[in-house]
Amino acid sequence: MSPSPRSSPRPTIKDVAAEAGVSTAAVSKAFNRTGRISEPTRLRIMEAAARLGWSPSASASALRRSRTRTVAMVVSRATDVLGADPHFTEVITGLESELSPRGYGLLLHLVSDVREESALYERLVAEGRVDGAVLTGSRVDDPRPALLERLGLPSVLLGAPDGIALGQQEAGLGEAVRHLLDLGHRRIGYVSGPDDQVHTGFRRRVFTEALAAAGLEPVAAIATDFTADAAVAATERLLAMRPRPTAIVYANDSIAVCGIGTAQRAGFAVPRDLSVIGYDNLPLGQWLYPGLTTVDQHVRLVGAAAARALLARCGEDIASPPLTERPRLVVRESTGPAARSTA
Amino acid sequence: MSPSPRSSPRPTIKDVAAEAGVSTAAVSKAFNRTGRISEPTRLRIMEAAARLGWSPSASASALRRSRTRTVAMVVSRATDVLGADPHFTEVITGLESELSPRGYGLLLHLVSDVREESALYERLVAEGRVDGAVLTGSRVDDPRPALLERLGLPSVLLGAPDGIALGQQEAGLGEAVRHLLDLGHRRIGYVSGPDDQVHTGFRRRVFTEALAAAGLEPVAAIATDFTADAAVAATERLLAMRPRPTAIVYANDSIAVCGIGTAQRAGFAVPRDLSVIGYDNLPLGQWLYPGLTTVDQHVRLVGAAAARALLARCGEDIASPPLTERPRLVVRESTGPAARSTA
Numbered sequence: 233m234s235p236s237p238r239s240s241p242r243p244t245i246k247d248v249a250a251e252a253g254v255s256t257a258a259v260s261k262a263f264n265r266t267g268r269i270s271e272p273t274r275l276r277i278m279e280a281a282a283r284l285g286w287s288p289s290a291s292a293s294a295l296r297r298s299r300t301r302t303v304a305m306v307v308s309r310a311t312d313v314l315g316a317d318p319h320f321t322e323v324i325t326g327l328e329s330e331l332s333p334r335g336y337g338l339l340l341h342l343v344s345d346v347r348e349e350s351a352l353y354e355r356l357v358a359e360g361r362v363d364g365a366v367l368t369g370s371r372v373d374d375p376r377p378a379l380l381e382r383l384g385l386p387s388v389l390l391g392a393p394d395g396i397a398l399g400q401q402e403a404g405l406g407e408a409v410r411h412l413l414d415l416g417h418r419r420i421g422y423v424s425g426p427d428d429q430v431h432t433g434f435r436r437r438v439f440t441e442a443l444a445a446a447g448l449e450p451v452a453a454i455a456t457d458f459t460a461d462a463a464v465a466a467t468e469r470l471l472a473m474r475p476r477p478t479a480i481v482y483a484n485d486s487i488a489v490c491g492i493g494t495a496q497r498a499g500f501a502v503p504r505d506l507s508v509i510g511y512d513n514l515p516l517g518q519w520l521y522p523g524l525t526t527v528d529q530h531v532r533l534v535g536a537a538a539a540r541a542l543l544a545r546c547g548e549d550i551a552s553p554p555l556t557e558r559p560r561l562v563v564r565e566s567t568g569p570a571a572r573s574t575a
Numbered sequence: 576m577s578p579s580p581r582s583s584p585r586p587t588i589k590d591v592a593a594e595a596g597v598s599t600a601a602v603s604k605a606f607n608r609t610g611r612i613s614e615p616t617r618l619r620i621m622e623a624a625a626r627l628g629w630s631p632s633a634s635a636s637a638l639r640r641s642r643t644r645t646v647a648m649v650v651s652r653a654t655d656v657l658g659a660d661p662h663f664t665e666v667i668t669g670l671e672s673e674l675s676p677r678g679y680g681l682l683l684h685l686v687s688d689v690r691e692e693s694a695l696y697e698r699l700v701a702e703g704r705v706d707g708a709v710l711t712g713s714r715v716d717d718p719r720p721a722l723l724e725r726l727g728l729p730s731v732l733l734g735a736p737d738g739i740a741l742g743q744q745e746a747g748l749g750e751a752v753r754h755l756l757d758l759g760h761r762r763i764g765y766v767s768g769p770d771d772q773v774h775t776g777f778r779r780r781v782f783t784e785a786l787a788a789a790g791l792e793p794v795a796a797i798a799t800d801f802t803a804d805a806a807v808a809a810t811e812r813l814l815a816m817r818p819r820p821t822a823i824v825y826a827n828d829s830i831a832v833c834g835i836g837t838a839q840r841a842g843f844a845v846p847r848d849l850s851v852i853g854y855d856n857l858p859l860g861q862w863l864y865p866g867l868t869t870v871d872q873h874v875r876l877v878g879a880a881a882a883r884a885l886l887a888r889c890g891e892d893i894a895s896p897p898l899t900e901r902p903r904l905v906v907r908e909s910t911g912p913a914a915r916s917t918a
Contacts, residue, residue: 262701275725278701302682302704320664328685335698338683339645342671355678358621361645460862489862496864519803519832520863521839 243284252280303331303542304362306341306349307369319484319512319531323390326535327366334548338366346371350379357383363546366390366538372428386545388538404527404559405435405481408509409442411525411561412479416570417507421470421477422453423463423487435483435511451477456487463487467494471506478507478570485510485517485526492524492566503568513562523564530557586627595623646674646885647699647708649684649692662827662855662874666733669878670709677891681709689714693722700726706889709733709881715771729888731881747870747902748778748824751852752785754868754904755822759913760850764813764820765796766806766830778826778854794820799830806830810837814849821850821913828853828860828869835867835909846911856905866907873900 249256254277261269262277305327307320327338339362343349353376356362364386367376380387412420422439425432436453443450452470456462463482467490470477482488488510495506502508502522510517510526517524537555544552592599597620604612605620648670650663670681682705686692696719699705707729710719723730755763765782768775779796786793795813799805806825810833813820825831831853838849845851845865853860853869860867880898887895 274697278697281701282703300704304680324683325685328683332685337647340667340671340681340683342668342675354617354621358624361643460858464862486859489859493862493864493866515803516829516832516859519807519836521836523836 243286245286247284248277248281248286251284252277299547300361300363301334301336302339302362303327303336303539303546304339304341304353304356304365305368306343306352306365319486319514322512322514322531323368323535326532327539329532330536330539330543334543334550336363336543346375350375353379353383353385357385364388364542366542369429372430372433374430386542388542388545390534390538404529404561405438405511406442407561408481408511408525408527409439411563411567412481412507412509412570413446413448415479415507415567417479418448418570419451419475419477419479420448421451421473421480422483423466423470423480423491424453424455424483425458427455432483439481458484458487460487460490463490464494467491468498471495471498471500478505479509479567480506481509481511483511485512485514485524488524488526488566489516489520492520492522502566505571507567507570509561509567517562518564522566525564525567526562527559528562529559530555533557586629588629590627591620591624591629594627595620642889643704643706644677644679645682645705646670646679646882646889647682647684647696647705648711649686649695649708650711662829662857665855665857665874666711666878669875670882672875673879673882673886677886677893679706679886689718693718696723696726696728700728707731707885709885712772715773715776717773729885731885731888733877733881747872747904748781748854749785750904751824751854751868751870752782754906754910755824755850755852755913756789756791758822758850758910760822761791761913762794762818762820762822763791764794764816764823765826766809766813766823766834767796767798767826768801770798775826782824799826801827801830803830803833806833807837810834811841814838814841814843821848822852822910823849824852824854826854828855828857828867831867831869831909832859832863835863835865845909848914850910850913852904852910860905861907865909868907868910869905870902871905872902873898876900 245256245259249259252259252273254273258269258273259277259281262274305324324338331338339356341352343352353365356365362385365380365388367374367380367387367389369390374389377387377389409420420443422436424436427433432455440450440453451473454466454469456466463486466487467480470480471494480491482491488508492502492508495502495508500506508525510524511529512531513526513528514531517526533555537552540550540552543550588599588602592602595602595616597616601612601616602620602624605617648667667681674681682699684695686695696708699708705728708723708731710717710723710730710732712733717732720730720732752763763786765779767779770776775798783793783796794816797809797812799809806829809830810823813823814837823834825834831851835845835851838845838851843849851868853867854872855874856869856871857874860869876898880895883893883895886893
């Protein structure tokens with residue numbers, strides 16, 4: 233991007249220094265928080281800068297694209313899902329672990345659909361509010377990457393198969409299915425996320441293919457919108473089947489926990505009557521009893537890797553090595569030998 | 576705040592209109608997304624504005640304080656705690672329910688201590704990045720409200736007793752204690768949060784006073800840093816006491832869930848051998864089995880009320896009625912009659 237040809241007089245750091253009666257070095261110190269400078273002086277400089285409408289970023293943007301040290305994350309999932317799913321705090325924690333040491337903030341916006349999300353990106357870019365964007369929830373026919381490329385906004389996509397190699401993704405769910413097969417399970421159900429998310433179709437295919445390799449089919453694969461209500465309903469449907477499945481794999485830990493509660497409340501012991509596997513390895517899973525067997529997809533590391541990749545695209549001098557951690561099965565207490573044949 | 580006396584020529588909406596070959600009304604429509612305007616025209620206008628360095632907010636700030644439509648939330652809790660505790664997604668969901676319909680974003684920053692947090696506020700204010708701030712985790716001798724007042728940044732404090740009247744706070748925990756007393760419990764333990772948080776001392780006092788009203792004392796009150804490890808350790812300590820407590824009240828749901836898992840893993844049935852009460856009423860509690868008895872402090876409503884109060888302080892035309900919902904006990908399955916006397 234070449235420097236824009238603007239030349240209209242804007243306040244400079246020299247104007248601020250003159251206004252505050254200090255050196256330009258002092259102004260720089262006050263804003264960068266380097267070197268020693270007294271609190272009253274810092275305040276006088278900040279006030280002078282505010283009066284003149286000067287700030288380091290505004291000044292820099294006169295000649296080159298400004299660094300806002302802000303990264304947008306626009307979440308378009310329904311409010312109820314965001315609230316219920318600790319997955320998001322894990323992702324945010326991973327992102328922040330790379331952003332905050334570099335002074336970057338994460339600008340969170342909640343939108344109700346892709347149309348609103350697209351409009352928001354246009355506004356954020358037009359107003360020069362962010363340096364880049366973290367996209368969540370890769371969808372089928374996702375219009376966002378093309379939009380952001382057109383807008384010239386660096387971005388990174390979380391939760392897309394291209395973020396992690398396909399073979400690595402398979403490793404986790406394939407391991408889960410083989411673990412159940414080894415325990416003697418033959419009737420295995422699957423409770424997935426929404427059909428319009430890329431990972432839903434992908435994981436279901438991996439699940440189905442792992443069963444097919446043993447000459448089996450899923451007893452059922454039920455899609456949900458990831459809400460607790462839908463997870464309860466799907467679990468009840470599976471438990472009402474005759475013959476009943478002896479194991480259920482859930483597409484995330486939150487709905488797996490709902491599934492365990494639903495089974496226990498209906499009088500089934502986990503894992504004696506029903507084995508359960510989740511996906512994510514959220515911290516919660518290890519503190520419940522029985523502890524949740526789950527696929528660790530290293531949510532925080534994925535968030536941290538996404539942040540590094542995005543920072544590099546934003547021009548930060550930062551190494552962005554590919555994520556090498558493969559999803560892996562974490563066996564705890566919610567899986568056990570298959571129950572004997574039930575009517 | 577009187578208008579600043581600056582008069583240096585900045586690009587105006589007229590310059591943008593001329594550059595894009597449209598009317599100023601069209602520029603306004605393109606940025607405000609009002610009225611009908613074709614996508615190619617909108618893009619041409621955005622590009623013209625970008626070339627000239629014009630944006631609605633930058634333009635407005637030449638004369639008056641700019642509206643960034645951004646609110647800061649600086650979280651200073653340890654990374655591990657943020658990740659483990661779904662409480663934050665609930666708070667954020669509540670905040671966003673009021674912010675996003677008005678086009679506001681939430682700028683999240685993670686810091687390691689109050690010093691870093693204060694420096695960050697100064698930078699955000701100096702750079703004109705935010706219109707206001709949501710403060711979390713009210714601490715003993717909290718320096719932040721005074722700092723923000725000095726900086727002139729509107730703010731609102733979440734989780735402080737002044738956010739909700741003291742008597743209302745008492746209602747919830749007092750109800751919890753009376754519920755246990757009614758069930759015949761006499762040996763009740765308490766597991767709290769960190770000692771430097773205002774609500775820790777406050778809730779412990781309410782807890783202790785409710786017991787004192789029945790002529791009882793807590794068998795123990797153990798402070799934790801809200802991590803799962805600390806919750807497990809505190810629970811093990813309480814369960815090792817002789818005579819053993821028959822009920823434990825936890826200062827939040829996350830550590831209560833850890834406590835239930837710890838008790839069950841050690842062979843105690845909940846609620847037969849041990850009754851457990853949490854605090855927050857996170858969605859998870861109702862899906863576990865046994866369902867968690869807890870104090871509903873209306874986390875989302877508290878977040879939404881805080882957002883409304885802050886928006887009003889930022890000059891938005893918005894009603895900010897006081898939060899009238901009182902914390903209340905939600906009885907589920909984790910509490911039951913006190914176990915018979917144990918050695």
